[in-house]
Amino acid sequence: MFGKLTWAAIPWDQPIPLFAGAFVVVAALAVLLWIGVKGYFPYLWNEWITSVDHKRIGVMYVLLGLVMLLRGFVDAVMMRTQQAVAYQAPGYLPPHHYDQIFSAHGTIMIFFAAMPIVIGLMNFVVPLQLGARDVAFPTLNSTGFWLTASGALLVNISLVVGEFAQTGWLPYPPLSELPYSPGVGVDYYLWALLISGVGTLMTGINFVTTILKIRAPGMSYMRMSMFCWTALASNMLIVAAFPILTATLIMIVLDRYLGFHFFTNDGGGNMAMFVNLIWAWGHPEVYILVLPAFGVFSEVISTFSGKPLFGYRSMVIATLGICIISFVVWLHHFFTMGAGGDVNAVFGIATSIIAVVTGVKIYNWLFTMYGGRIRYNTPMLWSLGFLVTFVVGGMTGVLLAVPPADFALHNSLFVIAHFHNVIIGGVLFAAFAGVTFWFPKAFGFRLHEGWGVAVFWFTTIGFYVTFFPLYVAGLLGMTRRLQHFDVAAWRPWVLIASAGVAISALGMICQIVQLVVSIRRRAELLDPTGDPWNGRSLEWATASPPPVFNFAFLPQVNDQEPYWAIKQRAIETQHLAAVGEYLPIEMPRNSATGFLTSFFATLTGFGLIWHIWWMVIAGLVAAYAGFVWFAWRDEDEYEIPASEVQRLDGERRRAREEWLAREGNLGGVA
Amino acid sequence: MTATAILTPSEGAALAIHGAPGHGEGGPASKFVVVSYGFWIFLLSDIVMFAGFFAAHAVLQNAIDGGPAGSALFHRNTVALETACLLLSSFACGLSWAGASARRMAWTQSALFVTGLLGAGFLALEAREFAEMIGAGAGPQRSAFLSSFFALVGCHGAHVSVGLLWLATMMAQLRIKGFRAQIQRRLLCFNLFWHMLDIVWVAIFTLVYLLGGAR
Ligand code: HEM
Ligand SMILES: [Cu+2]
Numbered sequence: 001m002f003g004k005l006t007w008a009a010i011p012w013d014q015p016i017p018l019f020a021g022a023f024v025v026v027a028a029l030a031v032l033l034w035i036g037v038k039g040y041f042p043y044l045w046n047e048w049i050t051s052v053d054h055k056r057i058g059v060m061y062v063l064l065g066l067v068m069l070l071r072g073f074v075d076a077v078m079m080r081t082q083q084a085v086a087y088q089a090p091g092y093l094p095p096h097h098y099d100q101i102f103s104a105h106g107t108i109m110i111f112f113a114a115m116p117i118v119i120g121l122m123n124f125v126v127p128l129q130l131g132a133r134d135v136a137f138p139t140l141n142s143t144g145f146w147l148t149a150s151g152a153l154l155v156n157i158s159l160v161v162g163e164f165a166q167t168g169w170l171p172y173p174p175l176s177e178l179p180y181s182p183g184v185g186v187d188y189y190l191w192a193l194l195i196s197g198v199g200t201l202m203t204g205i206n207f208v209t210t211i212l213k214i215r216a217p218g219m220s221y222m223r224m225s226m227f228c229w230t231a232l233a234s235n236m237l238i239v240a241a242f243p244i245l246t247a248t249l250i251m252i253v254l255d256r257y258l259g260f261h262f263f264t265n266d267g268g269g270n271m272a273m274f275v276n277l278i279w280a281w282g283h284p285e286v287y288i289l290v291l292p293a294f295g296v297f298s299e300v301i302s303t304f305s306g307k308p309l310f311g312y313r314s315m316v317i318a319t320l321g322i323c324i325i326s327f328v329v330w331l332h333h334f335f336t337m338g339a340g341g342d343v344n345a346v347f348g349i350a351t352s353i354i355a356v357v358t359g360v361k362i363y364n365w366l367f368t369m370y371g372g373r374i375r376y377n378t379p380m381l382w383s384l385g386f387l388v389t390f391v392v393g394g395m396t397g398v399l400l401a402v403p404p405a406d407f408a409l410h411n412s413l414f415v416i417a418h419f420h421n422v423i424i425g426g427v428l429f430a431a432f433a434g435v436t437f438w439f440p441k442a443f444g445f446r447l448h449e450g451w452g453v454a455v456f457w458f459t460t461i462g463f464y465v466t467f468f469p470l471y472v473a474g475l476l477g478m479t480r481r482l483q484h485f486d487v488a489a490w491r492p493w494v495l496i497a498s499a500g501v502a503i504s505a506l507g508m509i510c511q512i513v514q515l516v517v518s519i520r521r522r523a524e525l526l527d528p529t530g531d532p533w534n535g536r537s538l539e540w541a542t543a544s545p546p547p548v549f550n551f552a553f554l555p556q557v558n559d560q561e562p563y564w565a566i567k568q569r570a571i572e573t574q575h576l577a578a579v580g581e582y583l584p585i586e587m588p589r590n591s592a593t594g595f596l597t598s599f600f601a602t603l604t605g606f607g608l609i610w611h612i613w614w615m616v617i618a619g620l621v622a623a624y625a626g627f628v629w630f631a632w633r634d635e636d637e638y639e640i641p642a643s644e645v646q647r648l649d650g651e652r653r654r655a656r657e658e659w660l661a662r663e664g665n666l667g668g669v670a
Numbered sequence: 671m672t673a674t675a676i677l678t679p680s681e682g683a684a685l686a687i688h689g690a691p692g693h694g695e696g697g698p699a700s701k702f703v704v705v706s707y708g709f710w711i712f713l714l715s716d717i718v719m720f721a722g723f724f725a726a727h728a729v730l731q732n733a734i735d736g737g738p739a740g741s742a743l744f745h746r747n748t749v750a751l752e753t754a755c756l757l758l759s760s761f762a763c764g765l766s767w768a769g770a771s772a773r774r775m776a777w778t779q780s781a782l783f784v785t786g787l788l789g790a791g792f793l794a795l796e797a798r799e800f801a802e803m804i805g806a807g808a809g810p811q812r813s814a815f816l817s818s819f820f821a822l823v824g825c826h827g828a829h830v831s832v833g834l835l836w837l838a839t840m841m842a843q844l845r846i847k848g849f850r851a852q853i854q855r856r857l858l859c860f861n862l863f864w865h866m867l868d869i870v871w872v873a874i875f876t877l878v879y880l881l882g883g884a885r
Contacts, residue, residue: 136704201715205712209708242715243716244722246719260810260811266735267811269817624835636852
């Protein structure tokens with residue numbers, strides 16, 4: 001009846017996961033109860049769960065990412081404390097448990113923290129910056145989000161029901177094959193990523209189409225904001241790379257479920273092929289993450305320097321260049337596998353070329369700041385922190401790109417330090433910069449500046465203290481993923497790293513405090529004009545938070561920095577641009593398709609993991625039925641009457657009139 | 671066939687208002703352009719997935735592990751018949767699109783029916799081929815070569831099966847709702863999908879069966 005699932009799947013004898021799981025379940029029930037008691041369920045259902053509004057979906061993505069970031073951080077704290085006490089001792093985490101933690105940490109951080117935050121920012125910002133009313137496929141967008149959530153849910157269920165993979169964030173065979181990983185851990189990993197991967201692919205298709213086909217009149221390619229360019233590049237990479245991941249994971253699934261021999265020891269299987277395939281996706285993946293981060297910094301640095309982005313064209317070329325080169329460097333992840341000196345040399349050089357192209361960007365940001373009147377708000381602090389940190393990470397990357405050096409450093413903590421250096425210093429800093437920058441757009445009030453600064457310093461210092469010792473430990477020969485160790489020389493560095501995690505934890509706490517304080521003092525942090533930072537691109541041309549339809553009139557774009565131009569004109573003429581006649585606007589209707597499909601996808605995935613075949617079939621049939629139900633719908637859109645459009649736009653214009661009267665004479669410096 | 675020739679009246683009107691050719695600068699493209707463009711991107715991604723399986727097959731084609739090689743397993747006649755079914759099915763699919771453009775219900779439906787019938791014939795032949803191979807001890811568990819063969823060809827077969835399910839659903843929808851703009855768009859997407867499967871099959875036919883059969 002329940003396949004392999006029995007009571008023994010719950011780790012009754014292991015207090016840590018049991019209590020953690022119980023805590024999460026109780027907390028979730030408490031939240032649900034609170035929502036029920038307050039009568040918020042209809043609101044939640046109508047305004048969020050079934051919403052196809054890109055702004056709402058973007059917010060939900062970011063929220064999911066932040067919650068998972070917290071979960072991944074708890075894993076990190078456990079790993080660092082374990083190593084701190086496991087010098088010539090077993091520590092408090094048994095090896096099989098430690099292995100699950102580092103696997104879950106990597107998987108969650110990349111797929112369910114970094115990806116959702118980055119995709120959430122793109123969701124929220126890109127249509128606004130393009131001057132569009134929504135994305136190309138709103139219901140698909142919602143489905144993509146819920147499928148990602150479904151994958152996240154499966155990974156978290158594994159905490160209490162069964163186990164998670166012990167194979168690292170990329171399940172190298174033969175360890176991940178059935179003879180060596182007979183439990184359900186790897187299956188949780190595979191199905192969670194297959195399901196969320198479909199969601200990510202949907203996002204990729206949606207955004208490539210949106211950016212190429214749905215832009216405001218006059219928004220030619222060379223007038224698109226830098227963030228839209230990087231989003232385009234990132235989504236093109238998703239479309240081109242994620243199917244490789246899907247194919248590779250399907251191959252392991254076939255090996256494990258049906259006895260195929262893609263990567264097995266016997267039958268002629270080829271493990272090296274797995275490593276090639278997974279990195280043919282994996283290297284582009286790191287650029288899927290970091291390119292939008294570059295976009296965020298471009299927006300922030302130009303806004304807070306009060307200058308247009310320096311070298312816009314070279315930035316576009318560099319972005320597309322990285323997009324292409326990122327597909328021809330994957331072998332640098334396994335120089336040691338024995339492809340031979342010539343092959344290694346080719347890939348080493350290709351890898352170094354990426355650093356050159358990235359260097360172009362660094363100089364562009366520096367020159368954007370040069371001569372500008374810089375305002376040091378929190379988003380700008382993150383950008384400055386990024387510039388310094390990322391350069392170091394890039395340089396250690398170049399070191400690793402030299403095959404002979406990599407032979408010494410591969411699989412050591414040096415690599416761990418390198419990629420945390422670029423992913424935290426690049427992607428995570430961008431996530432925080434972006435969230436602070438666009439938060440007022442999403443909610444109508446700014447985040448508290450003082451607490452934001454505290455978050456910045458604790459997180460940045462915490463990062464340096466945690467990861468720079470790992471460079472040294474790596475150079476001293478300490479390999480990654482050690483549950484305990486015996487070498488005295490490594491010990492001080494491991495201890496410093498553990499202290500660093502404590503500092504980072506303070507950053508996390510400040511993060512939560514910042515949110516609470518900002519919500520409580522939202523009246524004084526209000527953003528009435530919709531343009532809190534004196535912005536330059538179109539998202540600031542509408543109210544904060546924007547109406548569902550984003551813009552009452554599709555903006556006519558004549559400039560690379562459309563909103564800056566509009567403001568300058570308003571200041572010159574001392575008038576806002578005249579409005580035409582307000583017209584009714586058609587918007588897509590809500591849809592439960594995404595939520596229902598993902599609900600059944602979760603059931604199907606759970607059934608597949610535990611070999612509960614009736615559940616698999618029921619889930620698939622129900623998902624198909626839900627799909628047909630959606631396809632049968634006649635009315636996709638509803639109409640917002642012209643009077644309502646006029647009312648909403650009128651409010652924003654009144655606030656802007658006041659701004660003009662107040663600040664207009666000061667030359668637009670808000 | 672130009673895009674404007676197949677717009678519904680309301681879409682044509684919308685296009686006339688916005689004057690959007692769909693290249694971005696003239697404002698948002700029409701829904702017709704957006705949907706078919708998005709579907710193209712999806713097809714590209716699907717082709718990348720097939721490329722993954724092709725690559726695996728290329729790597730593993732000689733890993734027969736003492737088992738049978740392609741020359742002992744493939745029957746050219748069956749494969750030729752399969753190919754004929756699939757290509758004719760695509761032809762019928764093209765006819766259905768002509769019917770839909772002319773808004774002729776009987777024509778469209780019968781062409782779709784023939785499309786489905788030929789597709790089902792293809793699947794039946796493929797199933798028989800698979801069953802024979804497995805019966806002879808040459809199933810996917812036998813060797814890495816056979817694993818990659820069954821995965822690649824099976825992946826294509828799974829696409830055809832999903833296509834048939836889609837086709838049946840859409841025929842019912844077309845019958846009940848008639849030629850709405852929405853359904854026209856789906857018919858176009860289905861056409862693209864079906865032709866894409868043909869292209870993939872041509873690659874399978876050449877790389878797996880013809881070249882592999884010589885090994
Ligand atoms: C300046 C450009 C960069 C260069 C030259 C570079 C080079 C390298 C090399 C050679 C390795 C393999 C080391 C080994 O395993 O022995 C590596 C690993 C890695 N890099 Fe980078 N990298 C660069 C930028 C980035 C960026 C921007 C990211 C992410 C946003 C990133 C993420 C990673 C990750 C996640 C790994 C290790 C994955 C693992 O083994 O689990 N790198 N890098
Ligand atoms: Cu790489």
